[in-house]
Amino acid sequence: MEQRLANSWRQTINEKNFIVTALLSELRVDGRRPFDYRKLSIKFGKDDGSSEVQLGHTHVMAIVSGQLLQPYKERPNEGTLAVFTEFSPMADPSFEPGRPTESAVELGRIVDRGLRESRAVDTESLCVLSGKLVWAIRIDIHILDNGGNLVDAANIAALAALLTFRRPECSLGGEDGQQVVVHPPEMRDPIPLIIHHLPIAVTFGFFSNENIMVIDPTHHEEAVMTGRMTATVNANGDVCSIHKPGGEGVNHRVLMHCMKLAHVKAGDITAKIKDAVEIYNTQRALRKIKRHSSSVALDVGGTPAKSGEKESQVDGSHLHQSKLKDEPSSMECDATSSGQEQNDKRDGVSQKFIGGPSSWDPYSECVNSDLLKASLASHGPATHRQQKGSRSETKAEVPPQEMKIDSSPTDAGLVAVQNNEGKTLKDAVKPKNKRKKKKVSSNTGN
Amino acid sequence: MEFVSPEGLRLDGRRPMEMRQIRAEIGAVSRADGSAIFEMGNTKVVAAVYGPREVQNRSQQMSDQALIRCEYSMANFSTGDRKRKPKGDRRSTEISLVIRQTMEACIMTNLMPRSQIDIYVQVLQADGGTRSACINAATLALADAGIPMRDLVTSCSAGYLNSTPLLDLNYVEDSAGGPDVTVGILPKLDKVTLLQMDSKLPIDILENVVQLATEGCKAVANYIREILLENTKQLEYRRGV
Numbered sequence: 001m002e003q004r005l006a007n008s009w010r011q012t013i014n015e016k017n018f019i020v021t022a023l024l025s026e027l028r029v030d031g032r033r034p035f036d037y038r039k040l041s042i043k044f045g046k047d048d049g050s051s052e053v054q055l056g057h058t059h060v061m062a063i064v065s066g067q068l069l070q071p072y073k074e075r076p077n078e079g080t081l082a083v084f085t086e087f088s089p090m091a092d093p094s095f096e097p098g099r100p101t102e103s104a105v106e107l108g109r110i111v112d113r114g115l116r117e118s119r120a121v122d123t124e125s126l127c128v129l130s131g132k133l134v135w136a137i138r139i140d141i142h143i144l145d146n147g148g149n150l151v152d153a154a155n156i157a158a159l160a161a162l163l164t165f166r167r168p169e170c171s172l173g174g175e176d177g178q179q180v181v182v183h184p185p186e187m188r189d190p191i192p193l194i195i196h197h198l199p200i201a202v203t204f205g206f207f208s209n210e211n212i213m214v215i216d217p218t219h220h221e222e223a224v225m226t227g228r229m230t231a232t233v234n235a236n237g238d239v240c241s242i243h244k245p246g247g248e249g250v251n252h253r254v255l256m257h258c259m260k261l262a263h264v265k266a267g268d269i270t271a272k273i274k275d276a277v278e279i280y281n282t283q284r285a286l287r288k289i290k291r292h293s294s295s296v297a298l299d300v301g302g303t304p305a306k307s308g309e310k311e312s313q314v315d316g317s318h319l320h321q322s323k324l325k326d327e328p329s330s331m332e333c334d335a336t337s338s339g340q341e342q343n344d345k346r347d348g349v350s351q352k353f354i355g356g357p358s359s360w361d362p363y364s365e366c367v368n369s370d371l372l373k374a375s376l377a378s379h380g381p382a383t384h385r386q387q388k389g390s391r392s393e394t395k396a397e398v399p400p401q402e403m404k405i406d407s408s409p410t411d412a413g414l415v416a417v418q419n420n421e422g423k424t425l426k427d428a429v430k431p432k433n434k435r436k437k438k439k440v441s442s443n444t445g446n
Numbered sequence: 447m448e449f450v451s452p453e454g455l456r457l458d459g460r461r462p463m464e465m466r467q468i469r470a471e472i473g474a475v476s477r478a479d480g481s482a483i484f485e486m487g488n489t490k491v492v493a494a495v496y497g498p499r500e501v502q503n504r505s506q507q508m509s510d511q512a513l514i515r516c517e518y519s520m521a522n523f524s525t526g527d528r529k530r531k532p533k534g535d536r537r538s539t540e541i542s543l544v545i546r547q548t549m550e551a552c553i554m555t556n557l558m559p560r561s562q563i564d565i566y567v568q569v570l571q572a573d574g575g576t577r578s579a580c581i582n583a584a585t586l587a588l589a590d591a592g593i594p595m596r597d598l599v600t601s602c603s604a605g606y607l608n609s610t611p612l613l614d615l616n617y618v619e620d621s622a623g624g625p626d627v628t629v630g631i632l633p634k635l636d637k638v639t640l641l642q643m644d645s646k647l648p649i650d651i652l653e654n655v656v657q658l659a660t661e662g663c664k665a666v667a668n669y670i671r672e673i674l675l676e677n678t679k680q681l682e683y684r685r686g687v
Contacts, residue, residue, distance in 0.1 A: 102540075102542070102543045105536045105539040105540055105543075106539075106540055106543055108536065109537075109540050113644045117623075117644040117645040117646070118644075118645060118646040119646070227551070227639075229641065234646075237648060237649055238646045238647060238648055238649075239643065239647050239648070239649055239652050240644075240646050241644050241645075242627075242642060242643040243641075243642055244638070244639075244640060244641040244642065245543060245544040245547045245548070245640065245642070246544060246545075246546070246547030246548030246549070246550060246630070246640050247547050247550075247551055247639065248551060248639070249551060249631070249637025249638060249639040250637060250638055251636060251637055251638065252638065252653075252656065252657070252660070255638060255641065255656070256649075259649050259652065260649065263649065
């Protein structure tokens with residue numbers, strides 16, 4: 001229960017009775033059934049590691065940032081993870097600025113427990129120098145609108161932000177190998193965190209009547225309910241944490257039933273989060289290759305390779321020494337199959353990047369007929385595919401975006417080199433330079 | 447590290463389903479309306495209850511029920527290394543919230559409107575299971591203060607190490623990184639009011655561990671009833687009945 005403050009909202013008895021009576025007939029005030037979740041929408045910001053989640057009227061934002069710090073004495077080989085919550089006064093009249101209230105601390109700890117103890121985030125990979133420097137990941141959760149069930153929304157936001165966060169790559173250097181060099185994003189592509197599984201928080205509300213139980217309570221239902229429980233479950237069927245802080249007593253049967261329900265809901269939500277992150281990664285890569293839309297045909301897939309490009313464009317710096325990966329030919333084959341599936345998704349986008357058949361040279365490189373059909377289907381403004389021709393096309397098509405978490409920009413090297421020349425689109429398009437550089441970068445890349 | 451030896455003995459010589467020694471004492475703090483000391487093995491906790499009394503912060507007064515406040519703090523000397531901040535840190539805030547809501551479920555607050563009941567819990571020695579010991583101590587203190595309750599609230603923790611469910615973890619077993627389940631029940635009503643768990647555990651094993659912890663709670667409940675009965679006899683004796 002919240003501290004009773006002068007400006008807090010009080011629910012009327014009529015409202016309370018209405019909600020309870022409706023629940024007796026398995027109806028909720030917003031038309032849902034007792035075990036339905038509200039509409040969930042996950043959006044991402046321009047920067048890596050920031051997410052915005054809307055669950056019905058509840059609006060939550062999460063930002064992930066990393067810093068190199070000293071590890072804890074007891075765990076010299078592990079990175080650290082910290083969750084901070086900010087209950088903005090604009091979210092609810094009863095939130096006050098300043099020190100976090102009990103509920104803010106509780107929310108932070110529930111999210112923290114779900115991630116930390118269940119080892120969802122791999123902390124050992126965050127160690128740079130054992131005992132001296134490790135990555136300290138900080139998750140800031142901001143509540144923007146309190147529509148009820150802040151825990152679930154905050155948890156989803158935190159997970160989404162963690163999945164899209166990229167930390168700078170660092171390597172050990174210096175005479176004794178003790179110096180840590182942090183590579184800026186322009187130099188080396190930042191790498192994502194290793195996340196083993198996604199612990200999803202599912203909140204249940206219990207009412208004084210035994211038979212009533214709801215999932216994902218709204219703000220009004222929260223004022224009526226007499227007990228609550230947050231079960232953090234992952235899609236594999238493991239319970240990562242349970243938080244039932246007192247309140248109405250329930251018997252064992254009901255508890256186990258809740259666990260099973262939570263497991264089902266966790267599966268749904270995990271799928272939604274993964275889809276949203278997938279789309280984000282696609283767009284991220286797209287942004288990178290946008291500049292070279294002419295030179296690179298893309299069925300885009302958002303190769304992490306493109307990410308390198310993007311950074312260079314956006315930051316205006318040009319040194320991009322990203323490792324060049326697979327040779328175009330191999331990529332091509334991979335490309336097509338995934339290209340097909342990706343096609344629909346990226347239809348709109350790909351239009352910009354896929355040139356018409358007129359500029360396509362079928363003899364420079366072998367091209368799959370499927371690929372050709374795909375590109376024809378998603379007719380776009382004829383961008384000059386000219387020289388790059390299929391070579392770059394295929395490169396572009398490679399959508400190892402699937403799970404190429406290990407971003408090894410393929411075209412990045414290509415791009416990087418181009419950038420060296422000059423930063424206009426024209427330069428990027430120059431065939432002669434490109435080819436020469438491509439060869440060069442292929443050598444330097446891998 | 448091996449937490450259960452092949453013979454089935456834990457680090458401190460207990461069996462997996464064996465609880466630690468419990469000891470309770472009522473009336474430790476003379477100024478308080480009700481108080482109790484509760485020991486579970488090496489974990490020692492003192493609880494003091496003040497109330498029902500007038501609400502100190504008028505804006506928080508509730509016209510239909512009593513306001514329950516709870517403060518959990520750990521003494522600096524309670525753990526191996528001296529603790530820097532005994533209260534106000536996030537863990538203490540969370541545990542205060544948890545204890546408060548657990549006790550709120552069983553106190554009949556509607557019998558005491560416009561009043562306030564304060565529960566102060568202080569950990570003197572921490573050796574795992576402090577949350578449970580605090581709740582048990584608070585129950586005894588509330589009973590000593592004569593505050594009407596629906597039922598006792600008893601609590602116990604259980605874990606799962608070396609593929610064995612273990613009852614009543616001590617500090618070493620708790621910090622092993624395995625799951626730690628704390629359960630608080632209303633014994634007569636047979637309902638679970640507090641349930642907290644951390645670390646990963648498959649659902650079916652969770653069920654076993656929760657069952658085990660519930661059994662532990664019932665054992666604690668029996669002991670608490672004995673203590674309360676004994677205490678009442680003492681009171682009767684002193685009154686000359």
